[in-house]
Amino acid sequence: ACNRVNDLADTVQTSLDTLDQAQLDSMMQDLPEITAQLKKVDVDALNKVLTELPALMDTVNSLQTQVQNISNWFSSLGSVFGR
Structure with a gap:
């Protein structure tokens, strides 16, 4: 540990x-x-956001998948009508 502190101090x-x-x-x-x-940072609020971030990202990914599926469906539907 002392060596790491000394290396950091040298850096x-x-x-x-x-x-x-x-x-x-x-x-x-x-x-x-x-x-x-x-000093103005609300640490508790920041921790709450960081805790909830993975679930939010899962929701965003799910929405992106749904949008892509809908887009693919419309594309397929368009090809049926020759567009």
Whole structure:
């Protein structure tokens, strides 16, 4: 674990060493605004959305399949009438 922390610290230090000072200053000025925005996040609501997301995606996939089936049906029906 210590080696991983040291490797991470080295990576961060290398990134900071190669970062333009003006970029770093700009990022630091944005930090209070970013922190304020993060404090506004309703974690419980976000967790609820993330919990319900798989079921929602299943519903969306089911609807896409139904739409495709209807589209195929109309296409087949059109070919019966020569379109």
